[in-house]
Amino acid sequence: MRRLTILGATGSIGVSTLDVVARHPDRFEVVALSGHRQIDKLAEQCLAFAPKLAVVADADAASALRGKLAGRVPTEVMHGSEALETIAALPEVDTVMAAIVGAAGLRPTLAAARSGKRILLANKESLVMCGAVFMHEVASNGATLLPIDSEHNAVFQCLPTQGRAGVRRILLTASGGPFRCTPLDQLDHVTPDQACAHPNWEMGRKISVDSATMMNKGLEVIEAHWLFDTAAERIDVVIHPQSIVHSMVEYVDGSVLAQMGNPDMRTPIAHALAWPERIESGVGALDLAMSANLVFERPDLDRFPCLRLAFAALAAGQGTPAVLNAANEVAVAAFLERRLGFRAIADVIAETLDTLPDMPATTLDDVFAADAAARQTAQRAIRART
Numbered sequence: 072m073r074r075l076t077i078l079g080a081t082g083s084i085g086v087s088t089l090d091v092v093a094r095h096p097d098r099f100e101v102v103a104l105s106g107h108r109q110i111d112k113l114a115e116q117c118l119a120f121a122p123k124l125a126v127v128a129d130a131d132a133a134s135a136l137r138g139k140l141a142g143r144v145p146t147e148v149m150h151g152s153e154a155l156e157t158i159a160a161l162p163e164v165d166t167v168m169a170a171i172v173g174a175a176g177l178r179p180t181l182a183a184a185r186s187g188k189r190i191l192l193a194n195k196e197s198l199v200m201c202g203a204v205f206m207h208e209v210a211s212n213g214a215t216l217l218p219i220d221s222e223h224n225a226v227f228q229c230l231p232t233q234g235r236a237g238v239r240r241i242l243l244t245a246s247g248g249p250f251r252c253t254p255l256d257q258l259d260h261v262t263p264d265q266a267c268a269h270p271n272w273e274m275g276r277k278i279s280v281d282s283a284t285m286m287n288k289g290l291e292v293i294e295a296h297w298l299f300d301t302a303a304e305r306i307d308v309v310i311h312p313q314s315i316v317h318s319m320v321e322y323v324d325g326s327v328l329a330q331m332g333n334p335d336m337r338t339p340i341a342h343a344l345a346w347p348e349r350i351e352s353g354v355g356a357l358d359l360a361m362s363a364n365l366v367f368e369r370p371d372l373d374r375f376p377c378l379r380l381a382f383a384a385l386a387a388g389q390g391t392p393a394v395l396n397a398a399n400e401v402a403v404a405a406f407l408e409r410r411l412g413f414r415a416i417a418d419v420i421a422e423t424l425d426t427l428p429d430m431p432a433t434t435l436d437d438v439f440a441a442d443a444a445a446r447q448t449a450q451r452a453i454r455a456r457t
């Protein structure tokens with residue numbers, strides 16, 4: 072029996088995780104759940120899974136949730152970021168799904184690493200912001216890191232079980248998002264809803280915009296660098312609009328191993344939940360005859376400047392990926408609030424990176440300082456454009 076904390080239970084990954092968990096009541100017990108603002112959804116989840124603890128954003132949200140649960144389930148309700156760290160480190164929990172979106176996920180995911188948990192890592196921002204610090208905490212506390220991002224989960228499945236002998240390249244696939252073929256001059260006018268209408272995957276709004284700009288792939292390149300201890304020069308991005316091949320590993324003998332499946336996050340979630348076993352995920356069988364036309368293209372960096380910026384940030388090292396991540400979060404939020412045009416997202420990030428070229432990232436305090444400075448700089452860059 073695995074005992075779980077699910078951070079970000081009310082989000083897209085959290086809901087898919089609970090869907091898989093509900094199929095295997097004999098294998099998984101939900102000990103703690105977190106949401107942020109979606110109290111009705113978290114209440115439904117608490118009623119269905121009766122966790123010992125639930126965490127929400129603030130005192131008002133906590134009292135609203137308590138009101139919905141009173142007399143129905145004995146779940147204790149807590150609030151705030153320290154409470155997230157508490158449920159990530161509970162002694163009775165062995166597995167933590169890290170599925171909070173953005174930099175807010177870093178501290179609780181680190182708390183899970185420091186208490187030696189098996190971490191199912193969806194919150195790629197933790198590795199982007201402070202890969203060296205994070206991987207050190209994982210290794211020195213005996214934690215286990217299992218990737219949830221479909222690409223990294225695919226790579227994990229295709230790599231040798233021990234070491235990296237014979238591996239030449241990692242090939243991350245990318246759908247190209249909703250604007251892969253949109254004329255460039257029309258991109259200035261696209262709306263948040265158009266950007267979030269991903270052709271293959273249903274995801275939260277922030278990662279959907281990241282997919283449309285391809286910053287998501289850039290963040291994934293940085294994530295792959297840390298997860299698989301692989302230099303940037305040996306990580307390539309391939310556009311694959313059908314999202315059937317989730318990623319590939321190329322070996323020195325010319326073999327290329329690919330992991331394929333329908334685009335449904337329950338597959339990597341079930342893989343990581345049960346690893347090294349396999350369990351039913353609810354995902355239907357892949358109909359290869361229907362998926363016969365698999366297309367692969369090189370990414371166009373003029374169309375997707377965010378991908379170029381992410382490679383440059385990885386090459387620059389130190390605090391630059393944290394600056395990239397924070398500027399991106401601020402710019403995407405402004406785009407979703409219609410304060411910034413779609414193509415200006417990349418401009419704001421580039422300007423922030425130019426303003427803050429040498430931020431250190433030796434300690435966690437350095438990383439949070441880089442994050443804060445980048446948020447201020449990006450906000451200024453946005454104000455200057457409005």
Ligand SMILES: NC(=O)c1ccc[n+]([C@@H]2O[C@H](COP(=O)([O-])OP(=O)(O)OC[C@H]3O[C@@H](n4cnc5c(N)ncnc54)[C@H](OP(=O)(O)O)[C@@H]3O)[C@@H](O)[C@H]2O)c1
Pocket residue numbers: 078079080081082083084085105106107108109110169170171172173175193194195196219220221272273274275276277278336
């Ligand atoms: N969705 C996918 O298919 C997918 C695939 C690969 C990787 N990922 C990664 O998985 C993570 C989650 O993505 P998602 O698409 O599931 O996002 P999402 O649907 O937006 O859900 C985000 C979750 O985080 C919570 N949250 C938001 N802000 C928070 C804060 N400041 N403090 C604490 N909790 C907060 C939300 O709570 P409320 O909703 O209650 O406010 C929700 O539970 C991201 O890092 C993303 O890059 C997602």
